[in-house]
Amino acid sequence: MSTADRLSMPLGEAMFSMRAIRRLRPDPVSEEDIRDILEAARQAPSGSNRQPWHFLVVRGDEQRAKLGAIYREAWWSKRRDVGINSPEDIPEEDRVARSAMRLADHFGESPVVILVCSTSGAPVDTTGVIPATQNILLAARALGIGATITSLHPSVQAEVRELFGMPEEAQVVYCVPVGYPQGNFGPVSRKPLSEVASQDRWGDPLPGA
Numbered sequence: 001m002s003t004a005d006r007l008s009m010p011l012g013e014a015m016f017s018m019r020a021i022r023r024l025r026p027d028p029v030s031e032e033d034i035r036d037i038l039e040a041a042r043q044a045p046s047g048s049n050r051q052p053w054h055f056l057v058v059r060g061d062e063q064r065a066k067l068g069a070i071y072r073e074a075w076w077s078k079r080r081d082v083g084i085n086s087p088e089d090i091p092e093e094d095r096v097a098r099s100a101m102r103l104a105d106h107f108g109e110s111p112v113v114i115l116v117c118s119t120s121g122a123p124v125d126t127t128g129v130i131p132a133t134q135n136i137l138l139a140a141r142a143l144g145i146g147a148t149i150t151s152l153h154p155s156v157q158a159e160v161r162e163l164f165g166m167p168e169e170a171q172v173v174y175c176v177p178v179g180y181p182q183g184n185f186g187p188v189s190r191k192p193l194s195e196v197a198s199q200d201r202w203g204d205p206l207p208g209a
């Protein structure tokens with residue numbers, strides 16, 4: 001069976017139920033599933049078809065644990081940049097931030113982490129890997145596997161490059177923890193179309209929205 005056949009979930013169902021899955025079960029994710037997810041990633045479009053990406057699959061216990069510690073440090077560095085210094089500074093009702101903080105504490109326990117790296121060279125074009133990253137999320141969803149886009153803080157890039165033997169010109173753009181969800185997929189909560197779309201002139205309503 002081809003990868004395309006294995007990812008046969010209706011596209012609408014995948015898109016409309018694909019939410020950020022931060023609580024992952026410890027169950028292993030097969031090498032075949034990861035290969036399918038990356039086969040989907042490499043189908044993504046890119047400027048002049050340069051395909052400016054490299055996907056580094058982090059699966060080994062030691063590498064996951066080390067990445068987990070670095071991720072946690074990076075997460076708090078990002079928070080400190082915006083004046084948040086401790087868990088008490090994150091309101092209980094800010095569910096996304098609380099959930100992200102929990103992920104930072106458990107990042108190294110993710111069964112697999114896919115590092116989506118840019119190979120565009122300097123200056124790094126981080127946007128070039130976005131379509132491939134979305135394909136990773138969608139392919140994982142089609143396989144019943146959860147994932148979330150996360151990013152690092154610039155202060156840890158050198159450490160990550162060293163840990164994974166990455167060449168100087170490569171840079172991690174996103175870290176995507178992957179695993180079977182503890183909770184359920186979708187639905188997602190988004191602004192209504194009438195608020196985010198116009199027709200012919202900014203602010204003029206889109207018919208039917």
Ligand SMILES: Cc1cc2nc3c(=O)[nH]c(=O)nc-3n(C[C@H](O)[C@H](O)[C@H](O)COP(=O)(O)O)c2cc1C
Nearest residue numbers: 018019020022096099100103148149150151188189
């Ligand atoms: C570019 C980008 C960066 C993100 N960075 C993080 C992150 O660092 N940590 C995290 O837990 N979630 C991160 N997310 C996930 C978002 O918080 C999530 O997609 C958003 O809240 C919508 O969640 P939902 O799909 O479950 O509704 C990121 C998402 C995007 C698209």
